[in-house]
Amino acid sequence: MTDSANDCVFCKIIEGKLPAQIVYEDDLTMAFRDSNPASPIHILIVPKRHIPTLNDLTEEDALLCRLGQVAQKIAGDLGVAESGYRFFINVNRGGGQRVFHLHAHLVAGNDLGTFFIKVAVGVAVLWRKLVSLVKRGDRRGGNTS
């Protein structure tokens, strides 16, 4: 099933020779947490078959559909299907691929953090403007009296 490549990290995880936080598994795929997460939720969905890149999938191969379905399921299980997530595949070095065993990233959670930071910065800016307006008003009030 796995058609393992000897030096492939993901093949070793699939074969149980390396540890990983597995969140899902079926006959064709396995999903586990990225060991260097770029976001609070960062899952890698990998086919059990060793396929180097997206370019190596054949016309009749429906594996990418399965990866998409698994992403739907995991996003649902983790409660981010409706709030939102990113599903992406990096292809070759210029595309950011580091492990040459096809894998899809499911990433969620960063945008919410960014949103709260933007809100916090916005509130701080508005507060400073308000304070300076009040001070200016006080000074003017003081001059006229």
Place this chain on the structure above:
Amino acid sequence: MAPMQDDCVFCRIVNGKSPADIVYEDDRVVAFRDANPAAPLHILVVPREHIATLNDVPEGSDIISHCGQTAAKIAEMFGVAESGYRFLINVNHGGGQVIFHLHVHVVSRSNPDMGRNPGGRTSK
């Protein structure tokens, strides 16, 4: 196939009612340049069928695989298949989805082969 949605920008492009710089099309998808590219090469692969998000792709549908095949073809056409590219689907607002018609971003920061005409038509 889901009927065209009059208020959907991508349905309008797919049906030739809005202009786009189309680089590839077949019976299931249309691919065109993003109007606000985030990289030197930024193509959107859009299924002709109106599906709102990745969450709405029905079980048993092979549209995502077809989009993957199309992405690989486009990468080849623009000379970035080997140098590298990213296949990206944003899902819902928090995932960065702005237009609610399923679409795949094919993005490459490598210098695409601008001199080649990938053979698609440009709709007016």
